[in-house]
Amino acid sequence: MNYILRNERSEDIKGISTLTAAAFEHAEHSSHTEHFIVDALRRAGQLTVSLVAVEHEAIIGHVAISPVVVSSGVAGWFGLGPVSVAPDRQGQGIGSALMKAALAQLQGQGAAGCVLLGDPGYYARFGFKAHAGLELPGVPHEYFQALSLGGEVPVGAVQYHPAFEATE
Numbered sequence: 001m002n003y004i005l006r007n008e009r010s011e012d013i014k015g016i017s018t019l020t021a022a023a024f025e026h027a028e029h030s031s032h033t034e035h036f037i038v039d040a041l042r043r044a045g046q047l048t049v050s051l052v053a054v055e056h057e058a059i060i061g062h063v064a065i066s067p068v069v070v071s072s073g074v075a076g077w078f079g080l081g082p083v084s085v086a087p088d089r090q091g092q093g094i095g096s097a098l099m100k101a102a103l104a105q106l107q108g109q110g111a112a113g114c115v116l117l118g119d120p121g122y123y124a125r126f127g128f129k130a131h132a133g134l135e136l137p138g139v140p141h142e143y144f145q146a147l148s149l150g151g152e153v154p155v156g157a158v159q160y161h162p163a164f165e166a167t168e
Contacts, residue, residue: 003055003094005101008062012052013042015059016084023084033167034082040163041066048078048109049102053085053094061085063098065106066163068115070134072156076112079160099126106149113148115158120145134158 008016020035041047046066053061061084068079080102085095103126106114116128120142128145133155136144146153 003053003060005051005053005097008047008050008052012059013039016050016052016062019059019062019086020082020084022087023090024082025087034084036166036168037164038062038064038082040166041161044161044163046161046163049105051098051102051105053098059086060089061094061098063095063102065102065114066161068161069159070154070156071159072154074112074154074156076110077154077158078106078111078114079158080114080116081118096125103147103149111149112151113146113153115144115146117144119143136160 017035017039020038024030024032024034041064042050047064048067049063049065051063052059063080063083065078065080068077070077083095083098103114116123117136117139120130123145126147128147130142130144131146131153134146134153135141136158
């Protein structure tokens, strides 16, 4: 491992945007707006966790975590994503390292839990799983997963910040 993980800095913003666009450019289940989402979350002050993987001053990975709203009113839940790794560095454990560090940081902040939308086969390794009664409307149940960081997984519909609708 020749890279370091650290919190985002202001001078990283352009590099994060470029990396995120490249990471999702050929992703089959992507809206190809992930870089706009990260920028919109940042502008809205909604990036609770924003970590980068840096190697030789180049950003090779990024993960974002932002607050979500659960219809039951339970507080302290967050959404993880997007997670981006440079296309030529995917499959080398960078995404996993970012996930683990981001979740540890979130837990250190006293979060109740985290949700994400993604491949159950991949995210199960971090403890995420689908939970009956917790849903993201319009999304197949098995792809919307949660991880409790203390306490019960809530019941209800989850709503992400409006920044997730950003298209530019």
